[in-house]
Amino acid sequence: MGFPDFVYAFRALRNSPAFGITAVVTTALGIGSSTAIFSVANYVLLRPLPYASPNRLVLARNDLERRNVKDFPLSDADFLDLQKGAKSAFEDFAAVNTGRGRVLQRDGAPEQVRFANVSTNFFRVMGAQIEAGRNFEASDGLPQPSAPAPSTTPAGQPLAPRLPVYAILSPGYFERRFGANRTVIGQLLPVAGGGPQPLIVGVLSPGFDLLFPPEANIERCPDIWFAARIPYDTANRNNVRWRAIGRMRPGATLEQAQREAETITAQLRRVNPIARTAGQYLRIELMKQHLVSEVRPAILALMGGVTFLLLIACANV
Helix, strand or coil, X not given: CCHHHHHHHHHHHHHCHHHHHHHHHHHHHHHHHHHHHHHHHHHHHHCCCCCCCXXXXXXXXXXXXXXXXXXXXXXXXXXXXXXXXXXXXXXXEEEEEEEEEEEECCCCCEEEXXXXXXXXXXXXXXXXXXXXXXXXXXXXXXXXXXXXXXXXXXXXXXXXXXXXXXXXXXXXXXXXXXXXXXHHCCCECCECCCCCCCEEEEEECCCCCCCCCHHHCCCCCCCEEEECCCCCCHHHCCCEEEEEEEEECCCCCHHHHHHHHHHHHHHHHHHCHHHHHHCEEEEEEEXXXXXXXXXXXXXXXXXXXXXXXXXXXXXXX
């Protein structure tokens, strides 16, 4: 388009103000809607997850194929078997579950908080940093000693003491509850109901959230993170509670990871008749792909729609 064409277009718009306003509004709507949708697409589909080397993070989705159940949580023993067996394509696997509970404030009043139970390697697998205090250590997750049967315990003999529970605070809760006073590290956190009082050992660095689809029922921003003492309880493989996140080794492919998971699946089916009957299958999926799988088709359809709308707007002008 040359300069004379611009002059002609300008005169046409000046001589017909209504047409000019219509052209400007139509073009603005086309550009605005396109910008909005492409911004959403960039944030949801293209932006990397806020974790270290996020392209190596995967989820082990536990499907029960013969019961048409997708993404079933793992039991203690199943997670530990997965973690132990995944050594070729994976650096490690970590476990997480979340919920809500009550702790006691300084005046004794109960306060509801969001919490997460995690394996002690969780923050290392995710690449999260500790702002103050220390990270969880492997010894923080040793299983509690088993209670002996009453018939085998001599009268008057004390039971083995319970191992402590260790906690790391989120930066938001650390600021809100304790005014960012680092002297709380090393203190006990009283809980409602008289349960074990967790020992505060650290504070998480800002900016770490748990990103899961809503149907996973995972709290995005837990206030308190507890080191889970996960027992290898083969008698209760049907007591499920864990979501498993793995980190692949550098250079490992998703296909290699899936083959290794299938080997572990075969072992789980051999030792658990219920898993065999239900058709248990560990499906490895990139964490990013899992997050956007539900919305990706809709966003791509909207991108196509607004692109077509922008072309129509330009053509009409």
